Amino acid sequence: MSKRVGIIGGGAAGLFTACMLMKLQVNRELDVTILESNPEPGKKLTLTGHGRCNITNRKPVSELKKGYHEAENYIYPALKAFGPEDTVRFFETDLGLKVKEEDNNRIFPVCDSAIQVRNTIVSYISDQTNIVCNAKVLDIKKTSCFEVHTASGIYEFDCIVLSCGGSSFPHTGSAGDSYRFALSSGHSVVPLRAALAPVKTENGSQNITKKLSGVSVTAGVSVYCDGRKNASNNGEILFADFGLTGPAIMEISREIPGDLSGMDVWIELDLIPSLTEEQLDKELISLIDEHPDTKISTLMSGFVPASVADEITSKAEAAGLYAQSFTRENRRRLIKEAKHLRIGIDQVPSLDRAYVTRGGVMLKEVDRKTFQSRLVPGLYIIGEALDIDGISGGYNLQACMSEAYLAAADILGK
Numbered sequence: 001m002s003k004r005v006g007i008i009g010g011g012a013a014g015l016f017t018a019c020m021l022m023k024l025q026v027n028r029e030l031d032v033t034i035l036e037s038n039p040e041p042g043k044k045l046t047l048t049g050h051g052r053c054n055i056t057n058r059k060p061v062s063e064l065k066k067g068y069h070e071a072e073n074y075i076y077p078a079l080k081a082f083g084p085e086d087t088v089r090f091f092e093t094d095l096g097l098k099v100k101e102e103d104n105n106r107i108f109p110v111c112d113s114a115i116q117v118r119n120t121i122v123s124y125i126s127d128q129t130n131i132v133c134n135a136k137v138l139d140i141k142k143t144s145c146f147e148v149h150t151a152s153g154i155y156e157f158d159c160i161v162l163s164c165g166g167s168s169f170p171h172t173g174s175a176g177d178s179y180r181f182a183l184s185s186g187h188s189v190v191p192l193r194a195a196l197a198p199v200k201t202e203n204g205s206q207n208i209t210k211k212l213s214g215v216s217v218t219a220g221v222s223v224y225c226d227g228r229k230n231a232s233n234n235g236e237i238l239f240a241d242f243g244l245t246g247p248a249i250m251e252i253s254r255e256i257p258g259d260l261s262g263m264d265v266w267i268e269l270d271l272i273p274s275l276t277e278e279q280l281d282k283e284l285i286s287l288i289d290e291h292p293d294t295k296i297s298t299l300m301s302g303f304v305p306a307s308v309a310d311e312i313t314s315k316a317e318a319a320g321l322y323a324q325s326f327t328r329e330n331r332r333r334l335i336k337e338a339k340h341l342r343i344g345i346d347q348v349p350s351l352d353r354a355y356v357t358r359g360g361v362m363l364k365e366v367d368r369k370t371f372q373s374r375l376v377p378g379l380y381i382i383g384e385a386l387d388i389d390g391i392s393g394g395y396n397l398q399a400c401m402s403e404a405y406l407a408a409a410d411i412l413g414k
């Protein structure tokens with residue numbers, strides 16, 4: 001009898017597992033079923049990369065692993081076993097989807113269509129995989145096999161791959177069921193937080209972000225908690241009505257604590273990161289000398305967009321001041337606002353708008369060489385369900401791919 005494999009959740013990780021099982025099995029020795037709660041598989045996958053699907057990132061694996069934060073060492077063997085080059089080869093050779101490389105080593109399909117990626121994967125696996133949609137798994141029981149309960153019946157499998165996703169973007173179907181199933185099978189779950197999320201700022205700070213809504217700048221971004229710097233990075237930020245977003249903000253959002261009660265938390269923006277305070281001061285002094293009859297906000301617009309220049313000069317109480325009347329104290333205040341703009345945070349970033357989940361099934365309970373549970377033989381756990389989150393740029397789909405490969409190889413005894 002064929003080995004019965006149940007894939008719980010037909011998102012990126014579940015679909016990739018079916019692909020890998022199909023690629024690796026020789027004599028159709030498996031009977032593979034995907035149970036997906038949505039009417040169609042891969043809903044979140046179709047939204048990836050702004051609808052274009054950033055499938056992986058072509059950095060060398062030794063560098064790529066650093067994009068997985070605390071999980072860097074855990075995921076390294078999986079990336080080595082099936083890395084970006086393997087993903088590219090699989091897409092081009094097996095799926096027939098040519099790919100292209102964009103900035104920062106990001107890989108996209110030439111068709112620029114995440115829907116086409118999903119559809120191509122589904123047609124690749126459909127010959128050897130039973131894809132059951134509208135099949136929300138309600139419960140999983142381990143008897144002599146795995147009994148998987150859905151509203152329309154009970155399925156029996158010899159092994160299962162838990163790939164129900166995390167808790168981010170829950171309207172796509174990943175509403176945290178992975179954790180419920182993992183907990184009920186004895187696993188521990190590291191508390192969940194938003195990662196790669198926009199950041200809602202406190203009302204006072206929204207005055208600035210609302211006024212600058214739609215403006216994008218390159219900035220230094222630091223997260224402070226009770227006066228201590230938690231993390232910092234550099235990159236593009238975008239002001240919005242609700243607060244802050246853009247790549248550098250999304251990337252650092254995971255560093256905002258999961259509980260803000262009793263804490264003073266803020267994001268500090270360095271709006272002129274290319275200059276130190278001393279360099280900026282020197283440049284301001286020479287500009288003031290050269291243009292004494294010019295408004296200081298106009299001089300500042302040589303460093304930042306005019307709307308940002310207006311905002312920081314007004315915050316530094318220098319709105320309307322001309323260069324000739326600008327004092328050393330005025331310069332000190334202006335530089336403080338330009339390089340240490342404080343934006344208060346009084347809400348944790350929401351999982352509803354996060355691209356991925358930080359936290360999840362505890363990694364030490366899952367073998368990193370096979371992605372099989374160390375507690376329940378025959379149970380594999382992959383994808384966003386695990387306590388792994390990557391930075392943006394194709395890292396999260398690559399993680400799904402690498403994990404799916406090792407799980408599939410182990411299921412097939414390879």
Ligand SMILES: Cc1cc2nc3c(=O)[nH]c(=O)nc-3n(C[C@H](O)[C@H](O)[C@H](O)COP(=O)(O)OP(=O)(O)OC[C@H]3O[C@@H](n4cnc5c(N)ncnc54)[C@H](O)[C@@H]3O)c2cc1C
Pocket residue numbers: 008009010011012013014035036037038041042043044045047048049050053054055056135136137138163164165166168169172173174175177178354355356382383384385393394395396397398400
């Ligand atoms: C807007 C957006 C853009 C993104 N862009 C990129 C990108 O370009 N590149 C990148 O690398 N990453 C990107 N990501 C992250 C990436 O999409 C995720 O890391 C990835 O989808 C996780 O795959 P998964 O299979 O673990 O979870 P999911 O893709 O969420 O799939 C889980 C599946 O399980 C199903 N399910 C849940 N509960 C049950 C149940 N009880 N029974 C049956 N089925 C169930 C869900 O319906 C879902 O289909 C993006 C994320 C978002 C939200």
